[in-house]
Amino acid sequence: MPTAESNDRQDRSKIFIQIKILLAARLAIISFFMGTVVFYGVKYNYSGGVIPAMEPIGAAYLLTIFYALLFKFIPNPLRFAYLQLTVDLFLVTWIIYYTGGLNSPFSFLYILIIIAAAYFRSVYAPYLLATASSLLYSGLLVLEYLGVFEPYYAFPPLSDPGNLYYVFLTGVIHITIFYFIAFLSGHFTQLLSKSDKRLIQKSQDFTMLQAFHENVLANMGLGFLAIDLDGIILSHNLASERILRLRHEDIVRKPAVRILGLPRLAVFFKSIEKITTPFGQFDWAYTSPGRDKIQISMNVSKFVASGSTHGVIAVFQDVTNLKKLERQVADSERMAAIGRVSAAIAHEIRNPLASLSGSIQMLSSDLAPILDSESAKLMDIIMRETKRLNNIINKFLGYASPPALNTTQTNISLLLSETLTLLKSTPEYADKINFESDFSTDLSACVDQELIRQVIWNLCVNAIDAIDGEGSICVKAYTDEIAAYTIDARAGLFADDNRFTDCVCVKVSDTGKGIEKQDMNKIFEPFYTTKSYGTGLGLPTVHKIVKIHGGKIEVRSDPGKTTTFSVWLPIQRISASDAQAGATGRGF
Structure with missing residues (x-):
């Protein structure tokens, strides 16, 4: 999340950019109206107010250059911006005085300054500048009406500054417009500020969600593939590279069927619109570039947005060790069952074998005097093999039923x-x-x-x-x-x-x-x-x-x-x- 210090740096940087735009706009507007005055005076041979009108225009140029030089040394850029707008009010009043006063066509420049105040995202500044504009313009009209001064005329006058009704009506209309513009500017500034806050919050939420998404995918142990409807892999995670034994460039923008070695997946894509189950299950033996056989289990589900299918999401894992473990468990259980059955059989054989061994020993003792050498040899073989069989049974029973540990x-x-x-x-x-x-x-x-x-x-x-x-x-x-x-x-x-x-x-x-x-x-x-x-x-x-x-x-x-x-x-x-x-x- 952004810190307060980082937000402050961003705000300062934004205000500096706005001041640069203000400087450029001032030069453009002043140059345009200066050109208008000069053009009118030359074309209509009306030079009465052209020369005096050059004074505020030149002052505006000098102020803009001065502001530009001070630009890097300003500790508080917002105050600097409002100072410029305040000075601009006096500059506009000066321009109006030198271009006809009541008859000046440039009184609307006050409106531009009021709007410029809203440009710096202040709700109250437009009202303050509207008030200042009203006082300056009204004062200029009153002084002109009282004859304290006579303005310069860059253009032929169209109205009589001595007509009190006209002067009063002009002042009221301008003041009303100033405050109306201030109201609209402040209102739109509020709406824009709220919109910006919501946008910033959503941007931060989106950034966090994107970071969460990337971290989950990067750190999850399962392989992840995002595949479009053409079967092309659009995105994957590191686990996919590890499981498939492939590099990033070997996977991205490649056909999933070829990368995974799974022709059955192509059938899934062909019938994807008809599939109603949440996901498809695929289990197969994948052959890596190094010719290793890897058992993979994969779930494939449709990626649906706004009611339409845009692709599939595949999540898979290497189950080679799990399959091996399952076989080991099955073999162990099978061997345990065989052992139990064999032990039971061995017990059943052991009892008659003991009787048989004892009987043969007694028979051998009784018949020893009358047995010839060949018969005695056969009797010894029977005794030895009986003993060996009994030894095998004892070993097996010891294996099948191990003793308690001491x-x-x-x-x-x-x-x-x-x-x-x-x-x-x-x-x-x-x-x-x-x-x-x-x-x-x-x-x-x-x-x-x-x-x-x-x-x-x-x-x-x-x-x-x-x-x-x-x-x-x-x-x-x-x-x-x-x-x-x-x-x-x-x-x-x-x-x-x-x-x-x-x-x-x-x-x-x-x-x-x-x-x-x-x-x-x-x-x-x-x-x-x-x-x-x-x-x-x-x-x-x-x-x-x-x-x-x-x-x-x-x-x-x-x-x-x-x-x-x-x-x-x-x-x-x-x-x-x-x-x-x-x-x-x-x-x-």
């Missing part, structure tokens, strides 16, 4: 050191694997010690299994932070980018064969494995344990070179609701 402040550095020491002492690993570590001795987090030990062990063994022949494994740990979790009633556990949690980050890297791109999205699914052995429950169990701790796990792989698993574990204890949300298979 969290304590645990030295993560110590867990890492113990695990590496155990692995280095294993003969089958010691000869072919070079173990490296990089972590301090004081890293701690509030976790379930045994479950996190299982996570570290599984990740390290998984890394060793990925190495054919010789290779190296590097275990790093440090403090870091990740987005804190919040609970959503419908979708479960999600990251909140506005809050962060201090964590211990553990990275396990290997120089093995890596993970192929097509396998990256499946490695945490139960029973999925690329090995010729194993149950496919190692990484899913790791993933589950990390989640119930409110943590995060990521994997990056360069096939044929290296793979790195990164695990973030919150340093502080997580809430029971967060742990429950993670345990149900939702979230990360």
Whole structure:
């Protein structure tokens, strides 16, 4: 909003401009009437009042030059303007005296001065100048009637200044006209002032509304396009450039169908007059100039003004992450349902399997004396496979129904050191694997010690299994932070980018064969494995344990070179609701 100081500067500047116009108008009027006097005297050989009339005209020129010189040194321009008008009254009286007095045709110059007073937006100044004009003109007529002086005649006189009735009537008529002009000038000045105030207010409101509109469009996270009926983009905001990966000049005045890569939009424009719904919904995969696939959802509504449609307003957003999140939630819920069904089946298999295992053991003991070597070998295979099947069921049930957390402040550095020491002492690993570590001795987090030990062990063994022949494994740990979790009633556990949690980050890297791109999205699914052995429950169990701790796990792989698993574990204890949300298979 404009300040009082800025308004004062604007008013002063406006008055200075008006004074310049007054100066120019004075010169123009004086020059015109001087030319008239001279022309009349020369043409009709009437030089009686021509020379004297030159005096006030010359004075007017000198005053105008003097005013112009003082122009830059005037502290109060409005008073300066009224001073000029006051002096002009005396100057006009002088001109009337030298051009015939009662018979002078220039008495209307008083009217111009009265109107000029209204030009400076004063309601009362025209009345003051009308009063001064009435006094000066009446005084001039009375003095002429009394014979105190005889005016100069620039033109032949038409009336007798000694006729009292005519002199009185002339004075009354002029005074009435002066005040009538003052009334009209003041009235129109009031109307103009009110109109100006309303116009200024509306201009300020429009400026504020325009600024609000521009700021809303510039700062809104949604893309905005204003499109005419020909499908040409007239306006857009910065979010549009960001979402579409385009520059300003690539969007403005370009066809919307081509820019958005949406041929269906052309059909909308063709039938826009027939559409009765508030808006149209468009969802499509947009391909950016960099060949990125972006999922976009857009609402298109008609822009209606004065009852007619002038174009459309399109508001859109990048829903790529939202679509990805929806798929993740659907996959998590599907896997949770599969897990519940599988757990029920596993329970049903476990009971008869236990009976079968016990019966075979008893049968093996009873028949041992009479079994030949081949039969004894077959019996051993049955016992071993039964035991392996029971082990698989136990692992799966442990995955499907994770235990309640028993969290304590645990030295993560110590867990890492113990695990590496155990692995280095294993003969089958010691000869072919070079173990490296990089972590301090004081890293701690509030976790379930045994479950996190299982996570570290599984990740390290998984890394060793990925190495054919010789290779190296590097275990790093440090403090870091990740987005804190919040609970959503419908979708479960999600990251909140506005809050962060201090964590211990553990990275396990290997120089093995890596993970192929097509396998990256499946490695945490139960029973999925690329090995010729194993149950496919190692990484899913790791993933589950990390989640119930409110943590995060990521994997990056360069096939044929290296793979790195990164695990973030919150340093502080997580809430029971967060742990429950993670345990149900939702979230990360």
